[in-house]
Every structure is written in C-alpha cells, then in structure tokens.
Amino acid sequence: MATCGEVLVKILENYGVDTVFGIPGVHTVELYRGLPDTHIKHITPRHEQGAGFMADGYARVSGKPGVCLIITGPGMTNIATAMGQALADSIPMLVISSVNRTYELGMGEGRLHEMPNQRNVMSGVSVFSHTLLRADELPKVLARAFTVFNSERPGPVHIEIPIDVITSPADHIDQSMFELPEPPAPSPRSVSRAAELLTKAKRPLIALGGGAANAGPEIIALAEKLGAPVVNTVNAKGIVPYSHPLAVGGSGSWEAIRKEFTEADVVLAVGTEFGETDYDFFFLGDITIGGELIRIDIDASQLTRNVKAQVAILSDAKFAVEAINSQLLDVAADKEAGVARATALKEEVFSVRNEQYAAFFDTVRDALPEVVIAGDSTQPTYYAWVSYETEHARRYFHSASGFGTLGYGIPAAIGAKLAKPELPVVALIGDGASQFTIGELASAVEAEVPVIFLIWNNSGYGEIKRFMENGNIEQIGVNIYTPDFIGIGKAFGCETRQVNSHAELHEELIAASQRNKPTLIELPQAQFADGYA
Structure with missing residues (x-):
C-alpha cells in the first residue's frame, strides 16, 4: 500500500522537484518514507527558518520553487519569517507541513505541537494556505500550488496534512502532473496603447523589477529600438547586463534616477511594484512619474498600487514586451541621445559611490x-x-x-x-x-x-x-x-x-x-x- 505521504513525494518529483529542505519530526516521518524511491535530494538545516531561506535562495537562482517539509506547530512558526521574505519578494516556495489529526483539530486538548489554527497563522505569509483533509485531493491542491509558481505572481504556498491523512491509503491516486496554464498574455488593446505612447516618446525610460527576470532578451531589444535607458531594482540586477550602453543600474532611490523619472515623457515599468525599499530607500518621499506610465505586471492588484498608470497591462513580462516589440515597426528614436542619457546617469551614480x-x-x-x-x-x-x-x-x-x-x-x-x-x-x-x-x-x-x-x-x-x-x-x-x-x-x-x-x-x-x-x-x-x- 502506498500512503498519501509516499504519493506526495512522487508527485513532487514529477513536477521537477529535485531538492527539499526539512528537519524530520515525529509528525512528519511518514513524509520521508517514500523519499529513497525518488531522485529528490534532502538537505537538513539546523532551524526551520534556515530551511525557508535555503528554499528562497534555491528559487532565486534556479527560477524553480524551493520546497520545504516542516513539522507542525513550532516548525511552522519558525519558518514564518522566511515565508514572509519570500512573499515580499515574490519568490516561489512550497511549504508542506504536518498538522494534528483531523479529529483533533481545533479541540485545544494540549496535543503535541498543537496550535488553535495553524492554517490561519500561515495564511498571512503565503499566497494561500490549505488543509488537505482527503488524500484524493492531493493532486488538485499540488496543481493549484504549481499553477501559482508557473502562471501567477509567485510566492510561498502552504499545504498542511493531518497525521492521519499522511498515512491514509493512496494507491489509487493519479501521480501525473496537471497541465499547467500558461502565464497571462496581454490584451491587444493595451499593447496597442503602449506601442502608440512609446512610438511617440522623445525621452523614454524603462524600469525593471524582479518580475522581468524572464524577459531579458526582449527588454534589451525594446530598449535598443527605443533608445531608452534602463534602470533596475535589486531583484532586477543583471536582466540587462551592466555593460550594455543603455543600462544605468543604480536604484530608483538615487536622486539622479528619481529626477529622470520626472523628466521622462514615457516610463515603461516591467514587473516592479514601486515599493519603498526600492524607490525610497533614503526616505525622500514617494517616487514621482512626470510623464505617461505604462505598467506591466502579472498581478492585477499590483497595477493599481503606489503609482497611477495610464496603461496597465496584465501579463507575463516576456509575453507583453514581445507583443509591444512586434508593434514598434517604425520608431524614429534618437538612439544616440538615449545612450548619452544612460551614460550620464551611470556616471552620476558612479561619481558619488563609496x-x-x-x-x-x-x-x-x-x-x-x-x-x-x-x-x-x-x-x-x-x-x-x-x-x-x-x-x-x-x-x-x-x-x-x-x-x-x-x-x-x-x-x-x-x-x-x-x-x-x-x-x-x-x-x-x-x-x-x-x-x-x-x-x-x-x-x-x-x-x-x-x-x-x-x-x-x-x-x-x-x-x-x-x-x-x-x-x-x-x-x-x-x-x-x-x-x-x-x-x-x-x-x-x-x-x-x-x-x-x-x-x-x-x-x-x-x-x-x-x-x-x-x-x-x-x-x-x-x-x-x-x-x-
């Protein structure tokens, strides 16, 4: 008989998981029974916060979700800080935990590792937190998690499994992957509006956040077509190589770059939330956009936060920039002027470095x-x-x-x-x-x-x-x-x-x-x- 815990690790392997981080505990040992029958490598941290940060670092470099196996109660409160960091930075992380038996939930009888409502605690640091009450639902819940990682604004997902469900029979469960949906593509109307603004722009500027990480070549092609300097946040470093003549680097918090935001007639912002820690590190006040703003983001709610956009494009960054590029057929951009602006900005930032x-x-x-x-x-x-x-x-x-x-x-x-x-x-x-x-x-x-x-x-x-x-x-x-x-x-x-x-x-x-x-x-x-x- 294959248990739910054994089937779980097989499904994870089918989704491409090759590494998990966790500290085995009395409530989670049955999640480990099936690991030797997979190619998944297990790394044992010394604290669950360490497990979460390891998964975070793994995800940032690989682009794949980091996966953790975590014990009920204190293990979950320990990893909460790491999940909060991953949520703030849109890092894909799957946290699978145990929880007390189904008939013990909410009873308050002083069971080992018991919390009044573990899922509610973790929901504040996750995209969603789910309690798996039947082994039969495992494939669907995992598919939902990997859909978040593949097709939405990523972040941590928490799935808790009661001890009695972990050991329940699961021979009958389909272990194959769900077909995951493609990330959203932009609407033709929004692309046309963006292309129209960019075609007419005399002083365009491109701002990149971590959400643009999959769109480097497309962004470079667009920047070169427009003659647009490119600035970036911390999580967008290297998307456009710093050696590129249009790359400014720096930070939206730097005075010279903040000034450029006010002077640009069109700003194209790709996958950036315009948050305080990237655009107001020195506490100078909210960023000001002087011209028209085009925002591209995979998260609809993000498109209305912090700054007002004239064109809001709900889309994966790569798809949106590709689509805009295809409509910019005859752009009379002063490319030399763009390079000169980028060079001047880069030199100004360079001149005040420590x-x-x-x-x-x-x-x-x-x-x-x-x-x-x-x-x-x-x-x-x-x-x-x-x-x-x-x-x-x-x-x-x-x-x-x-x-x-x-x-x-x-x-x-x-x-x-x-x-x-x-x-x-x-x-x-x-x-x-x-x-x-x-x-x-x-x-x-x-x-x-x-x-x-x-x-x-x-x-x-x-x-x-x-x-x-x-x-x-x-x-x-x-x-x-x-x-x-x-x-x-x-x-x-x-x-x-x-x-x-x-x-x-x-x-x-x-x-x-x-x-x-x-x-x-x-x-x-x-x-x-x-x-x-």
Whole structure:
C-alpha cells in the first residue's frame, strides 16, 4: 500500500522537484518514507527558518520553487519569517507541513505541537494556505500550488496534512502532473496603447523589477529600438547586463534616477511594484512619474498600487514586451541621445559611490567573475543596493529590501549553491545577522556545499547604531558581544581565514572557490571601510 505521504513525494518529483529542505519530526516521518524511491535530494538545516531561506535562495537562482517539509506547530512558526521574505519578494516556495489529526483539530486538548489554527497563522505569509483533509485531493491542491509558481505572481504556498491523512491509503491516486496554464498574455488593446505612447516618446525610460527576470532578451531589444535607458531594482540586477550602453543600474532611490523619472515623457515599468525599499530607500518621499506610465505586471492588484498608470497591462513580462516589440515597426528614436542619457546617469551614480565599498566588491568580482552573491542586511549590501551591478540575472539578491529579515545570507547562499553548483556562491553577512543562523554552517559542511561565507565584522548592529547616533538616542542593544568567528567556523568544519587587505581577500576567494568544502572568511570592517556605506 502506498500512503498519501509516499504519493506526495512522487508527485513532487514529477513536477521537477529535485531538492527539499526539512528537519524530520515525529509528525512528519511518514513524509520521508517514500523519499529513497525518488531522485529528490534532502538537505537538513539546523532551524526551520534556515530551511525557508535555503528554499528562497534555491528559487532565486534556479527560477524553480524551493520546497520545504516542516513539522507542525513550532516548525511552522519558525519558518514564518522566511515565508514572509519570500512573499515580499515574490519568490516561489512550497511549504508542506504536518498538522494534528483531523479529529483533533481545533479541540485545544494540549496535543503535541498543537496550535488553535495553524492554517490561519500561515495564511498571512503565503499566497494561500490549505488543509488537505482527503488524500484524493492531493493532486488538485499540488496543481493549484504549481499553477501559482508557473502562471501567477509567485510566492510561498502552504499545504498542511493531518497525521492521519499522511498515512491514509493512496494507491489509487493519479501521480501525473496537471497541465499547467500558461502565464497571462496581454490584451491587444493595451499593447496597442503602449506601442502608440512609446512610438511617440522623445525621452523614454524603462524600469525593471524582479518580475522581468524572464524577459531579458526582449527588454534589451525594446530598449535598443527605443533608445531608452534602463534602470533596475535589486531583484532586477543583471536582466540587462551592466555593460550594455543603455543600462544605468543604480536604484530608483538615487536622486539622479528619481529626477529622470520626472523628466521622462514615457516610463515603461516591467514587473516592479514601486515599493519603498526600492524607490525610497533614503526616505525622500514617494517616487514621482512626470510623464505617461505604462505598467506591466502579472498581478492585477499590483497595477493599481503606489503609482497611477495610464496603461496597465496584465501579463507575463516576456509575453507583453514581445507583443509591444512586434508593434514598434517604425520608431524614429534618437538612439544616440538615449545612450548619452544612460551614460550620464551611470556616471552620476558612479561619481558619488563609496570608493571603499566599491573596492571591496571589485575585489570579489575580479576574483570570482561568475559569482552569485546572497546578501543579508549588512553594510556592504546597503552599498550594493545602489552601486553593485552584474552581467547576468539571478546573480545578486539580498534580504535588506522587501521584508528585511536578518540571518538570511548564510542559508540562502546554501540554497543558491545547490541550485547552481557550477557557479561560485558567496554569502555576504554581518557579524550581528550571522548569529541568527550561524548553525547552518553545519548544514553546509554536512551537505558538502562549498559556499564562501564572508562575515563583515563591525562588532555590532552598525546600521541601527547609526540611526541611534543620528537621532541622539543612547546606544542600547547595538554594541553586542562579538564571538570568535574563526573558532566557530573551525568547530563546524569549515575552512577558515581572517583577511585584512584586498590582496589577501582576492587570494583567499580564489582558493576557496577551488575547495570542495565551505570556507568562512572574516573581514574586519576597519580594514576595508571607515564605517557606514
């Protein structure tokens, strides 16, 4: 007899799942019975928050949903923070959990891991949260989840399965995939209106968010046809390579770029929510669009948030940009002027960059040209927010925007390396944030995942300390105890180094990229930067 738990992992494999993250528990052991009969790799984190961040990093780099198997009750409250980050950044994540037996739900009898209503708790950090009450419904609920990942604005989905349903007979269940719907395509009318505005535009501008990640070639073709400079958010870094003459990079929060938004006569915004952390990082006020705004988004509700669009296109980014391109047949764009605008903007952003942080990132990039960086909330990532760019999509991401969690970098980098083992992966995390999830070093060693962990050590919560200083507030809780990171790394089984110069860092990064085990490198901030980015 095949149980619901055994059939579950078979269906996941059929949907292309190759890795799951989870900590087995007394309520979830039956979800593991069928795993040896699949090709799915299981990674064991040291905390469920780590499992969620690993799945997040895996999804960001691969474009596929990260999958977690999580225990009832405390396991779910532990992973909630990671799900909140994934929801804020539209990252596909499938969280499958156990829950108490069907006849125990809502009884409040003090059962192990019991919550009054686990599904309601998780619904606030997920696209949807579902309780599976019959094994027969499993294929339909999983199909609904993968439809979200494939065809809608993605985010975390939670499916909880009562213990007695996990073990219920499921031999009769069809294990094949559902045919998933294509993402939405744009309406002809909206495409025509957008094309008309762009054809007449004298000073067009393109703004990209993470929702444009699948449309790089189409966006490049459109930008070149229009002579339109391209700016991007953190999650859109590399969609248009930074070396492209129309790529500006930077951030919508940067004063020069905000000014360009007011001067452009047509702005085409693709897959970006115009959120505060991308467009008002310096708290200057809401972004202002001076001309006509065309918005493309896969989420209908997003098209009416933050800024008002004259043309709102509900569509997958790739489909919409393709359609607009097909209608722009005779555009009299001043392409040289567009390149000149992009160059001027890029130079203006470049002119005010912090040279010390720039030198740090230049060292990383020189040593590891194909690097993937998973950042946390730490001083270098605040610099990278506006001044670090890449040549490829899905090569830089951090948790400092969106939900803004701490402890993200270490596990997210592990997930990223599992997704793309052929690329060097760096976790960039501060001394304070690293202590949230430093136990995941053990997970990396155990799984033989050769991530490079860069610990930026400024002996405390430097950014919050700055806010206290600026607000004339007594510094409480920010000058925290600094542990021996080299000793911790060694104890967990990592190769460890402390570096005090760019030359040493360059050498150690190259050496670390050639090892088959994780490397922890501690960087004292005083050796690399004076202070705040």
